Amino acid sequence: MLQILCLFIVFMCFWHESCSYHYSNGHDIFKSFKTKAKKYHPPPPAHRMYPPPPPPPAPANPSQPPAPTGRTKSPSTKPGQAPLAVVESEAAFTLYHGRNFKVIQNLFYNFTYLLLQQVGDSIGKDWDLNISVFPDPLTNFTLDTSSAVGFLELLGCVGKLKGVPVSFGVASPCISQLILQGTIPTVELDNSSVDLNATSLNVTFEALFGSSTNVQLPGRGQNQSNYVSFDSSIDRGPLQRAEWIKFLASFVDMEQRANIVYDKIQSNYQCLNASGKGNNVSKPLVAWASYSMDLGVWTFSNDPYKLQLNLDAGGLNLDYANLSVFFNMSIEANVEDFHTIASTLDVMIDETYIPDPSGYTWDNLTTSANITDKSAFPFLVHKRLWRHDKRIGINNALDWMEGANAQPQVVLRDLIEVLYPPLNDGRGYNITYFRNIAIGESFVNTTTSECPRVDMTSALEPTIIPCTNQSRF
Ligand SMILES: *[C@@H]1O[C@H](CO)[C@@H](O)[C@H](O)[C@H]1NC(C)=O
Ligand SMILES: *[C@@H]1O[C@H](CO)[C@@H](O)[C@H](O)[C@H]1NC(C)=O
Ligand SMILES: *[C@@H]1O[C@H](CO)[C@@H](O)[C@H](O)[C@H]1NC(C)=O
Numbered sequence: 315m316l317q318i319l320c321l322f323i324v325f326m327c328f329w330h331e332s333c334s335y336h337y338s339n340g341h342d343i344f345k346s347f348k349t350k351a352k353k354y355h356p357p358p359p360a361h362r363m364y365p366p367p368p369p370p371p372a373p374a375n376p377s378q379p380p381a382p383t384g385r386t387k388s389p390s391t392k393p394g395q396a397p398l399a400v401v402e403s404e405a406a407f408t409l410y411h412g413r414n415f416k417v418i419q420n421l422f423y424n425f426t427y428l429l430l431q432q433v434g435d436s437i438g439k440d441w442d443l444n445i446s447v448f449p450d451p452l453t454n455f456t457l458d459t460s461s462a463v464g465f466l467e468l469l470g471c472v473g474k475l476k477g478v479p480v481s482f483g484v485a486s487p488c489i490s491q492l493i494l495q496g497t498i499p500t501v502e503l504d505n506s507s508v509d510l511n512a513t514s515l516n517v518t519f520e521a522l523f524g525s526s527t528n529v530q531l532p533g534r535g536q537n538q539s540n541y542v543s544f545d546s547s548i549d550r551g552p553l554q555r556a557e558w559i560k561f562l563a564s565f566v567d568m569e570q571r572a573n574i575v576y577d578k579i580q581s582n583y584q585c586l587n588a589s590g591k592g593n594n595v596s597k598p599l600v601a602w603a604s605y606s607m608d609l610g611v612w613t614f615s616n617d618p619y620k621l622q623l624n625l626d627a628g629g630l631n632l633d634y635a636n637l638s639v640f641f642n643m644s645i646e647a648n649v650e651d652f653h654t655i656a657s658t659l660d661v662m663i664d665e666t667y668i669p670d671p672s673g674y675t676w677d678n679l680t681t682s683a684n685i686t687d688k689s690a691f692p693f694l695v696h697k698r699l700w701r702h703d704k705r706i707g708i709n710n711a712l713d714w715m716e717g718a719n720a721q722p723q724v725v726l727r728d729l730i731e732v733l734y735p736p737l738n739d740g741r742g743y744n745i746t747y748f749r750n751i752a753i754g755e756s757f758v759n760t761t762t763s764e765c766p767r768v769d770m771t772s773a774l775e776p777t778i779i780p781c782t783n784q785s786r787f
């Protein structure tokens with residue numbers, strides 16, 4: 315019976331115009347996904363189906379949700395009611411809110427989550443259909459990815475986080491403290507951190523939010539009944555990433571809060587968006603780059619998320635269409651090419667993974683990049699070498715993975731400060747996520763920071779950055 319219900323609902327979603335709207339964007343999502351695939355090694359993304367399949371068969375049971383009568387504009391609208399939430403930014407998921415059910419689809423992995431009200435213990439999974447069924451709302455869940463943390467705090471549903479794996483890394487001062495004081499207990503996961511098998515947990519959770527990009531064995535995380543793939547951190551743009559708050563909110567019945575938060579973030583972001591401003595100044599050329607110690611290779615990132623942020627902050631990107639992005643530092647010609655490109659940069663953001671952030675200086679970069687004459691590199695001469703690991707927490711987790719995904723307006727404001735250094739106009743702004751290692755700026759250990767909220771599980775208000783529509787340039 316459950317299977318029939320699933321089939322029916324999925325077909326209904328396919329049939330629906332709002333879903334087809336998102337499918338029509340599937341190609342772009344797929345494209346941007348492919349450019350990221352190199353770095354993240356996720357399982358291959360599933361193809362969307364074009365065109366939508368034929369209309370569903372008549373419902374077998376009249377007590378099931380009614381079929382949409384033809385194509386209507388807002389699937390989740392009951393007469394006289396607004397939809398609970400809609401995806402506005404072409405983020406890689408779809409929402410379908412019915413009368414007493416919700417269908418949420420993760421477009422990266424073609425995975426569908428069916429949320430049912432009043433279903434008792436019908437949590438389950440149909441592997442053939444890639445559908446998992448959850449009670450709506452969830453009363454508890456656990457996390458395998460810190461990328462959901464910033465969203466939980468904005469929603470104010472941290473109270474439902476009833477446990478985290480022992481190896482869990484988190485930078486939020488509030489959640490760190492809840493974990494350190496035992497309010498959020500740590501639970502044993504099976505031996506290896508990639509084994510997300512729910513049955514190996516000593517406690518059960520209604521849901522485990524994980525990021526499939528963490529899972530080295532493709533499909534393994536998906537393959538447990540309570541697993542939800544939460545993939546904000548691989549979506550293609552800053553606002554797309556922020557909109558995953560609606561994905562999460564659907565599981566805890568907090569769509570209204572999600573809408574309010576997203577709207578605030580979106581409008582603050584667009585106010586700060588400086589891409590069209592500053593036409594009269596020369597825009598700085600900026601690149602995000604990282605060194606792989608294992609491979610001896612420097613890489614420039616063409617991740618669309620970062621390119622968008624660069625532009626929106628009023629910077630310029632390298633011409634990635636005509637650029638090799640991998641440079642093998644043991645091949646002389648590669649080194650020369652790398653130097654040629656790096657010497658054009660005004661600002662570099664060094665994303666190199668480092669196990670010990672305190673020991674990394676620009677000498678590490680000049681060594682790995684075989685740079686002897688610093689004077690040929692403006693970003694070194696003018697000391698504009700940054701990293702995004704300013705805030706580090708438990709198990710070396712970066713707030714970059716948490717707050718930055720959830721609140722891109724702060725990242726944008728930071729980046730504007732990085733690209734257009736302070737004017738000493740008394741408007742002082744403290745950068746949240748970036749630190750300048752060229753001037754030896756150190757990181758902040760968030761584990762030792764205080765949670766600014768008395769009730770540590772209460773909702774965090776989004777940071778609204780003062781913004782006039784005036785250009786600061
Ligand atoms: C994607 O999911 C739908 C059902 O949700 C299924 O019909 C389709 O075959 C899936 N496609 C792939 C490539 O897995
Ligand atoms: C279900 O997901 C797996 C792994 O992501 C995929 O290989 C398979 O084609 C999917 N099946 C359907 C019916 O979508
Ligand atoms: C963990 O796994 C490794 C190899 O997979 C094994 O050698 C080790 O004994 C395991 N440890 C525990 C506590 O199960």
Ligand SMILES: *[C@@H]1O[C@H](CO)[C@@H](O)[C@H](O)[C@H]1NC(C)=O
Binds near residue numbers: 511512513514537
């Ligand atoms: C999950 O755990 C159970 C019990 O330890 C085991 O029998 C099963 O094979 C595991 N499944 C996967 C996919 O690892």
Ligand SMILES: *[C@@H]1O[C@H](CO)[C@@H](O)[C@H](O)[C@H]1NC(C)=O
Binds near residue numbers: 502516
């Ligand atoms: C699981 O829980 C039981 C009872 O609460 C406890 O006795 C047992 O030691 C736990 N096992 C692990 C692996 O934590």
Ligand SMILES: *[C@@H]1O[C@H](CO)[C@@H](O)[C@H](O)[C@H]1NC(C)=O
Binds near residue numbers: 453476517520
């Ligand atoms: C989560 O909820 C389920 C069902 O309501 C319950 O069986 C389980 O013990 C809960 N887990 C925790 C950690 O509270």
Ligand SMILES: *[C@@H]1O[C@H](CO)[C@@H](O)[C@H](O)[C@H]1NC(C)=O
Binds near residue numbers: 441533537
């Ligand atoms: C997931 O589980 C199903 C059913 O147990 C099995 O047929 C399938 O091969 C598993 N897939 C993966 C990727 O482990």
Ligand SMILES: *[C@@H]1O[C@H](CO)[C@@H](O)[C@H](O)[C@H]1NC(C)=O
Binds near residue numbers: 626
């Ligand atoms: C920022 O503004 C530019 C042009 O004004 C626009 O093209 C870009 O899409 C905006 N950024 C976002 C994330 O919407």
Ligand SMILES: *[C@@H]1O[C@H](CO)[C@@H](O)[C@H](O)[C@H]1NC(C)=O
Binds near residue numbers: 646650
């Ligand atoms: C590194 O720099 C040194 C000194 O400039 C040079 O002799 C050497 O060939 C360079 N190595 C590579 C691989 O280019």
Ligand SMILES: *[C@@H]1O[C@H](CO)[C@@H](O)[C@H](O)[C@H]1NC(C)=O
Binds near residue numbers: 668669673675
């Ligand atoms: C950076 O350089 C210092 C001093 O040479 C060294 O101890 C450290 O291991 C280097 N770190 C990395 C990540 O290369």
Ligand SMILES: *[C@@H]1O[C@H](CO)[C@@H](O)[C@H](O)[C@H]1NC(C)=O
Binds near residue numbers: 741742743744
């Ligand atoms: C920046 O941080 C310093 C030190 O924590 C603080 O004194 C100052 O007030 C902050 N400035 C702003 C504008 O928040």
Ligand SMILES: *[C@@H]1O[C@H](CO)[C@@H](O)[C@H](O)[C@H]1NC(C)=O
Binds near residue numbers: 706707759760761762
């Ligand atoms: C942060 O502080 C805690 C507690 O003092 C410490 O255990 C941890 O190693 C520190 N983290 C870093 C990255 O220094």
